[in-house]
Amino acid sequence: MSKHEKIDYVEFPSSNLEATKKFFSKAFGWKFTDYGPEYCDFANEGINGGFFKSEKKSTTEAGGALVIFYSSELESTQQKVKAAGGKIIKDIFSFPGGRRFHFIEPSGNEFAVWSDKGVE
Incomplete structure (x- = not known):
C-alpha cells in the first residue's frame, strides 16, 4: 500500500512533556525519543507522532479531532489508563458495533478507546 497522501504523523x-511521556509509557508501553526540551516523538504505536510543548x-x-485506540480487552485497558493517571471522562458505553470510553491524559488531551469485543 502506498503512503502517498495518507495520514503519516500526528x-x-x-x-507537561514528562507527565505525558510517563502516562503513555505506563498505560500503553510507548517509547519516546526526545528532541530538545520542547518536543518528543513516538513510533510504532499504530501511527507515528509526537508531543510539542504547549499550554x-x-x-x-x-473542536479537536478525537484519536481512538483499539483494545481487545476494554475493561482491562480502562484500568491501565486509570492506574497510569488518566481521568475517565466518559465511562464505557455502547454504540452500534462496539463499546468505548473517553479519557484525559495528564496534559489535558482527550482520547478514547473502543472495542468490538463484548458486543451482542
Missing part, C-alpha cells in the same frame, strides 16, 4: 500539545490541549468539546 502531533499533540503537551503542557493548549485537544478535546472534542473545543
